Amino acid sequence: xxxxxxxxxxxxxxxxxxxxxxxxxxxxxxxxxxxxxxxxxxxxxxxxxxxxxxxxxxxxxxxxxxxxxxxxxxxxxxxxxxxxxxxxxxxxxxxxxxxxxxxxxxxxxxxxxxxxx
Numbered sequence: 510x511x512x513x514x515x516x517x518x519x520x521x522x523x524x525x526x527x528x529x530x531x532x533x534x535x536x537x538x539x540x541x542x543x544x545x546x547x548x549x550x551x552x553x554x555x556x557x558x559x560x561x562x563x564x565x566x567x568x569x570x571x572x573x574x575x576x577x578x579x580x581x582x583x584x585x586x587x588x589x590x591x592x593x594x595x596x597x598x599x600x601x602x603x604x605x606x607x608x609x610x611x612x613x614x615x616x617x618x619x620x621x622x623x624x625x626x
Contacts, residue, residue, distance in 0.1 A: 522594035524608040527617045530581050540579035545593045554621035564589045571600055580604040586612055
């Protein structure tokens, strides 16, 4: 059973580290990267090819996501994306959380794309 802090801070969802996520992105088919941050955060820097759906809009837009493909959920630090991954799993999707989020991605020296695209 999850404790309150795990639920509050995105715990309980399976997670992958940055190196594992990067390796998965080289596979065919690659997982979908789902960025659940706010617009200003996404535009400041996101993983190339990411799909952007703010966490507050995920429930309304979940049907647009593929169930046949793994989804790696991303936020700034891994908290919001952990909640997103848990929600997706409960809805029947294959989802994992990116441990450390975009901050971890940057610490690993991996590139970010700026702007909306």
